[in-house]
Amino acid sequence: MSFEPFYLSFKLASLTTLILFCIALPLAWYLSQTRSMAKPFLETLTALPIVLPPSVLGFYLLWALSPDAAIGAFFEEHFGIKLVFSFTGLVVASCFYSLPFMVQPLQNGFESLNRHMIEASYIAGKSRLQTLFYVALPNMKPALLTALIITFAHTVGEFGVVLMVGGSIPGETKVASVAIYEMVETMEYGTAHIYSAIMLALSFVVLLSAYFFNALQKRRRF
Amino acid sequence: MVEIAVKKELQGAQGIIPLDVQLKIQKGEFLAITGRSGSGKSTLLRIIAGLEDADGIIKVEDEEWLTHTHKLAIQKRSIGFVFQDYALFENMTVKEHLLFVQKDEKLAHELLQMMELTGLASRYPKNLSGGQKQRVAIARALMRKPKLLLLDEPLSALDPQMRIKLQHELLELHKRFETTTIMVSHDPAEIQKLASSVYKLQDGALLKA
Numbered sequence: 368m369s370f371e372p373f374y375l376s377f378k379l380a381s382l383t384t385l386i387l388f389c390i391a392l393p394l395a396w397y398l399s400q401t402r403s404m405a406k407p408f409l410e411t412l413t414a415l416p417i418v419l420p421p422s423v424l425g426f427y428l429l430w431a432l433s434p435d436a437a438i439g440a441f442f443e444e445h446f447g448i449k450l451v452f453s454f455t456g457l458v459v460a461s462c463f464y465s466l467p468f469m470v471q472p473l474q475n476g477f478e479s480l481n482r483h484m485i486e487a488s489y490i491a492g493k494s495r496l497q498t499l500f501y502v503a504l505p506n507m508k509p510a511l512l513t514a515l516i517i518t519f520a521h522t523v524g525e526f527g528v529v530l531m532v533g534g535s536i537p538g539e540t541k542v543a544s545v546a547i548y549e550m551v552e553t554m555e556y557g558t559a560h561i562y563s564a565i566m567l568a569l570s571f572v573v574l575l576s577a578y579f580f581n582a583l584q585k586r587r588r589f
Numbered sequence: 590m591v592e593i594a595v596k597k598e599l600q601g602a603q604g605i606i607p608l609d610v611q612l613k614i615q616k617g618e619f620l621a622i623t624g625r626s627g628s629g630k631s632t633l634l635r636i637i638a639g640l641e642d643a644d645g646i647i648k649v650e651d652e653e654w655l656t657h658t659h660k661l662a663i664q665k666r667s668i669g670f671v672f673q674d675y676a677l678f679e680n681m682t683v684k685e686h687l688l689f690v691q692k693d694e695k696l697a698h699e700l701l702q703m704m705e706l707t708g709l710a711s712r713y714p715k716n717l718s719g720g721q722k723q724r725v726a727i728a729r730a731l732m733r734k735p736k737l738l739l740l741d742e743p744l745s746a747l748d749p750q751m752r753i754k755l756q757h758e759l760l761e762l763h764k765r766f767e768t769t770t771i772m773v774s775h776d777p778a779e780i781q782k783l784a785s786s787v788y789k790l791q792d793g794a795l796l797k798a
Binding site: 486505 | 638640663664668669670672674676677678680689690726730733
């Protein structure tokens with residue numbers, strides 16, 4: 368039995384979480400502060416991956432990232448990067464798929480902060496960036512942790528999009544969820560049981576640690 | 590000298606109130622603004638701080654904070670602002686609050702001492718009483734040595750005893766720093782004790798009381 372699919376799943380989830388954090392942080396901060404009419408549109412776009420069937424998202428990504436389309440061709444020509452049926456493609460697809468799971472908890476976190484506290488920081492002469500890092504983020508650790516953990520867990524748990532964009536290339540795109548699907552198809556129920564049990568246990572531990580931390584934080588605060 | 594002439598439409602309970610305020614304040618003056626809730630007192634303070642937009646002119650000494658074409662960023666206005674709900678930074682100790690504003694250990698030390706906070710310097714806000722929290726907020730507001738101190742019903746959440754104590758401290762601070770101050774308050778005794786002039790905000794206009 369090979370553990371490579373697990374390694375791939377966790378590598379994919381770690382990279383996706385890292386990249387999405389950098390993208391979602393300014394986006395969530397902007398969404399929490401703006402009164403612009405662009406806000407509902409941006410919020411809708413961000414939330415789409417929650418409601419779209421993974422096959423729809425997967426189909427569009429497959430279409431956009433393929434070498435026949437502009438984006439796929441651009442990356443292949445200029446950087447020599449193949450975006451479909453490759454690990455890089457999986458990372459790109461996962462970033463779209465898991466975007467709402469990073470943006471929404473962060474945005475909720477920012478919006479639940481006392482507005483006067485943020486204003487007090489501006490009045491103290493601190494820029495938006497300083498306020499974000501010294502005042503906003505340290506006061507919303509539970510939201511921060513929730514965003515990171517849920518994004519990570521959600522990416523580990525994705526199946527439809529990765530299958531469509533990545534296929535099932537061993538050591539490249541065959542993540543744990545895809546591997547389990549194949550085992551069931553080929554009636555290797557024994558291994559499928561072991562893989563599934565490992566996924567279940569890991570997911571349980573990851574989520575439990577997040578909820579536990581948040582419970583501790585709340586207790587400390589009050 | 591502070592000169593204010595601003596206009597803004599306020600969403601009141603009975604429709605739109607046109608806020609149209611003209612005000613001149615001498616340097617070092619302690620001015621109080623009173624008026625019914627919803628009359629726009631807090632909004633006026635927020636406009637002066639740059640937290641809300643408005644049309645008009647705000648001049649503080651030789652600086653233009655607001656003109657018809659330009660709005661000076663909040664961060665660049667030399668202001669201290671005390672909110673009714675303290676608005677402390679939950680992640681910082683009392684001393685860190687002051688040093689966050691300005692890395693001036695000497696001033697921080699003096700303010701901590703004046704506000705009787707020296708013994709609480711390493712405490713976090715969640716371990717402070719209401720009165721202590723508001724003292725931290727006042728000390729934080731003064732750390733920038735602001736040209737203008739804005740107090741938005743600063744003592745209204747406190748019990749009467751604590752209010753009287755803090756009124757006295759505000760008076761002492763005003764004597765020491767001579768900061769031009771605008772305070773919004775509902776309490777006639779408080780206004781009489783602290784302010785050298787009083788205005789009433791009514792139907793969007795500021796009247797000398």
